[in-house]
Amino acid sequence: MILKAKNHGLHFRPHFKTHQSAAIGEWFRDEGVKAITVSSVSMAEYFADHGWEDITIAFPLNLRELDEINRLATKIHLNLLLDSYQAASFLQHELKAEAGVFIEIDTGSKRSGIKASDLPGIEKIVETISQSSKTRFRGFLTHAGHTYQAKSKTEVLKIHEDSLNPMRSLKNHFAGLNAVISIGDTPACSLAEDFSGADEIRPGNFVFYDLMQADIGACSVEDVAVALACPVVASYPQRSEAVIYGGAIHLSKDFMKLPDGKISFGRIAKLNHLGWEVLPEGNEIVSISQEHGIAKLQAGFFNDFSTGGLLAVIPVHSCLTAQQQKHYHTFENDFKAMME
């Protein structure tokens, strides 16, 4: 991803919400990364405490965290995100130290952001930001999260294009302001080759990828770099199922539909001392409750797992699974440097 950003002349500001780990952050720092994205004020505080000095909080400004934001703004280069005159005006009056401000644009994900077509609205926000000596207008930011619903590479690229177009228009419209155009969902950053008009990408999930990204076509299942190791606690040969200590509180309840219409909460993999071997589709976590998971195994694989052993699960959504674990093991050593 670093190479891709470099090749397209893009500033690389990876999202750290997927791994939430200071230790993994160091791997990025070793590669020259200096600016990051996070999704909450507390995550910004955590990474600021670990030496990160240029952080964008890519989440709508939470007015209730003003004290924490003010503390951060005095300490690091902080960028905030907002999409309303009200929030801009609040910052204008309440911000104690200088912070950058991005205006969030809704390019179709229908979550947060102002529409690019609402030029009077955007102009009013830009004006408010510019009036204050504390808020520095940085540019326009979008998250085309609807690529996660895409079912093919073609569909991802179409959404990417449709999302980039209004951003380009804004760049032109506000040409005098030197606005940064910040984009970057993992599917588009993995698959697209046209980033013209964009200045910065912020992908995050690519650090691990997951089954959902593989399903979209952003990676292969073998690319997924994180798995949940679960103790096998019971085994039912008649059902060809094993029960694992690994449920909703470990994996999250995110699921995906398999081609046969059935639901999976994760693909089963076999651990070895160097890593893991992903089993073919059809070897899946078919049901989960709070702490139980039911692993459905195809005939040839049932005997690979026995009570007392470990079974690895490739997560449907690695961000949520990692967030629930709070620590990682590598095949070289353990580390627990993670946000809590």
Next chain:
Amino acid sequence: MILKAKNHGLHFRPHFKTHQSAAIGEWFRDEGVKAITVSSVSMAEYFADHGWEDITIAFPLNLRELDEINRLATKIHLNLLLDSYQAASFLQHELKAEAGVFIEIDTGSKRSGIKASDLPGIEKIVETISQSSKTRFRGFLTHAGHTYQAKSKTEVLKIHEDSLNPMRSLKNHFAGLNAVISIGDTPACSLAEDFSGADEIRPGNFVFYDLMQADIGACSVEDVAVALACPVVASYPQRSEAVIYGGAIHLSKDFMKLPDGKISFGRIAKLNHLGWEVLPEGNEIVSISQEHGIAKLQAGFFNDFSTGGLLAVIPVHSCLTAQQQKHYHTFENDFKAMME
């Protein structure tokens, strides 16, 4: 629930996995409760550290936690759960202090447990448990978790009856052993009036209830005793939607289907200084990502919530929501005594 147990002559061993809080545990202790259920070894350790001396771990024995189990068994009255000869034999050889053992029976939930009809299998396990001076056979335990899929009171009662019948047969078959029959999912414990044959109930969710329990008919939405207070971070009058700081990592991704076929991740409520007012169906969290939630409000309620204020969410599944929060606020005071 205490009264219900008393009226039916049942031993009350509430499940503490829903609240996971030593402080809430004290409310039970104040009412005379002395024995509890938990769903993991670490939860047993947490409550043992808070003075609970009679704990059943209602989760299949995890052979990989032998050291922790041995430490607990020397300290408190510990009951373990298993459903195989292999696990019983393991305990026979590895347990260092005395522990009670329940055999888990699968009465239809198809998660873990041996079938009541597999008498030779059960006899072999009972025999193995009885051979060791460390393992004390306590009885048969089932969790009829399939009541959670029930759509009406009648259906819950039918599942309860179908689940209790094989347990009664086991009690008769092993009459000489003084086996305790332990049952207890929240829907059945809330709705049933026939517990004949059972000796103990272990409901847990009833401490808070949630939307799912209300949907089943185990409670009303107004009975739900926990809500997630979420900051409103953006507001979109045209869509009649507000974006809240409250997503999958706060609520979990559990959802339910509304009568109109749409999906809800939680019902919206209005906080006041004494509690909250639940809004009518149709005021729902309609979409969530890692930290964002989208609150869809009916016309008359949109103006009750503004950016910077709080919106309360009645959770679909209170166990998972509480588990993710790690602390509670009451309307009298804050407390953080919760397992981490």
